[in-house]
Amino acid sequence: MEIEELYSRFTECNGLTTDSRHCPEGSMFLALKGETFNGNAFAAQSLAQGCRYAVVDEPQYASPENPRIILVDNCLETLQKLANYHRRRLGTRMIGVTGTNGKTTTKELIATVLGEKFKVLYTQGNFNNHIGVPLTLLRLKPEHEMAVIEMGANHPGEIKTLVHIAEPDYGIITNVGKAHLQGFGSFEGVIRTKGELYDFLREKGNSTIFIQNENPYLNKIATGLTCVRYGQTPGLDVTGKVVSCSPFLRFSWTAEGTSHEVQTHLIGSYNLDNALAAVTIGRYFGVEDAKICHALSSYVPQNNRSQLVHTASNTLIVDAYNANPTSMMAALENFRQMEAAHKVAILGDMKELGEGSHEEHQKVVDFLKECGFERVMLVGPEFGGTSSSFEHYKDVKEVEALLAAHPLQGCCVLVKGSNSMKLSELPASL
Structure with a gap:
């Protein structure tokens, strides 16, 4: 079926779903495949x-006798083409957001600020990959003004794929840092991949980007684009500075x-750039x-991103x-500068760093030696391989067992690690 005809069927539906456990009445089901x-x-x-229609890409699940089941060559490619077609039909002004750190918070803040004036659609949660981006685009409605x-990306070429689906009119790269090095191969690979957003806008012509003025890596790849600048240097389009951070x-x-x-309700001086964006x-x-000030002062972060949590016994970040x-060192530096008694850092492994993993974890440990925290608890095999005298635990279960036997009391606790380390389960024990 041609994309135009499929789109016509899509417009008859109340949205699209890829989850057979969630089939709103009158929606279109699109069959994706995974390893399991x-x-x-x-x-x-x-x-x-x-569901009104079901889209499949394996002939045995389609039948000429059932016109509500639509056969296509590849469901994932069809999802992406359908999303791009829909995006083009509506012509909504679109801002693309990527970066190593801060992109989700920045996206949320941008949407909150723009929501003071416009009807805004924005990415929910972390729906930022080759499936999440098209699903987001297919939620666009004529009433959305922006x-x-x-x-997101963890391999070269992924941002290029996403920008050709979404076709943003404007772009912002929050920053570039050492993340997913196992997939990118090098820090230069990170820069090139994030820069694919700039590449698309440059090819599109007459495009505007919003850029952190003091970032040398971004300035180097921003040639040929109209730049609206923010940062801490006087005379920019927007200049800002930290007044306090406690917390x-x-x-x-x-x-x-x-x-x-x-x-704000944001923890960490590193959020200054996100707010200024x-x-x-x-x-x-x-x-x-x-209205900008009102939006930023009202925003409360969710999803274990720099949240302040008060338990019966402790204060948690x-x-x-x-x-x-990059984000680990920023969080530790901010924690070091905070005015708080009995600081405890519970840190989990940083994943997907490839060959540089040991070196990067050792750098964190070396920095921790300078911080003077009352207690440091390291979790995971990567931290376990470093040279330090800090406490080390195999996994979050070991930490939970220790805390059950020896609870913390009256402490300010930083809990940070990659999502797969499951440190988000610790607040229940603190």
Whole structure:
């Protein structure tokens, strides 16, 4: 079936689902495949549960007698083509967001600020890959005036794939750092891949990017693009600085000679750039200064991203969604500068660092020796291979067992590690 005809069927539906356990009445089911599942096998079930159509790519699950089952060559490619076709039909102004650190928080802040003036669609959670991006685009409706689309990658070429699906009109790379080095091969590979967003916009022509002015890596690859700049250097489109961070970020920002101060619910001075990006983009699209400040002061982060949690016994800074050398060092430096008694750092392995993993974990351990925290608890085999005198535990279960026998009391605890280390389970024990 040609994409135009399939799109016509899609417009008859109340959205699209790829999960046979979630089949809203009148929706379209599209059968994806993975290592442990085959969505084609659930096509008939999806129709019985209320879907209007089911799209499959294996002939044995289609039948000429059932026109509600649509056969295509490849369901994943069809999903991506359908999303691109839909995006083009609606023509919504779109901002592409990528980067090593901060892209999810920045995306949330941008959407919150733009939401003060526009009807905004934005990426939910971490739906930022080759499946999540098209699913997000297919949620676009005519009433949406803007879209903020997060794009993630852990291998070369992935951002290129995503930008050709989403076709953003504007772009922002939050930063580049040492993450997913196992997939990218090198730090230069990270820069090239994130830069695929700039490449697309450069080829498109007359495109605008929002850029952190003090980042030498981004400036180097931003040639040929219109740059709207933010940072801490005077005279930029938006200039900002940290006022305090104890523990929540309070910052000031200045544009066109007018200054404002904002108290946020964001933990960490490293969130300054994320907030300034949202200010810059909000102003670019005409959101009033007062509304920008209101949006940023009202935003509360979720999903284990720099959350402040008060338990009966301790105060926790939970940043257990992701970890790489750049974000780990930023979190530790911020924790070191915080005014708090009885600081305890519980850190889990940083994943996907490839051959440089041992070196990067040792750098973290060496920095920890300078921090003077009351207690450091390292979790996972990568930290276990470093040279240090800090406590070490095999996994989160060992930590939970220790805390059950010897609870922490009256401490300020930083919990940070890659998501697969499952440190997000620790707050229940603290």
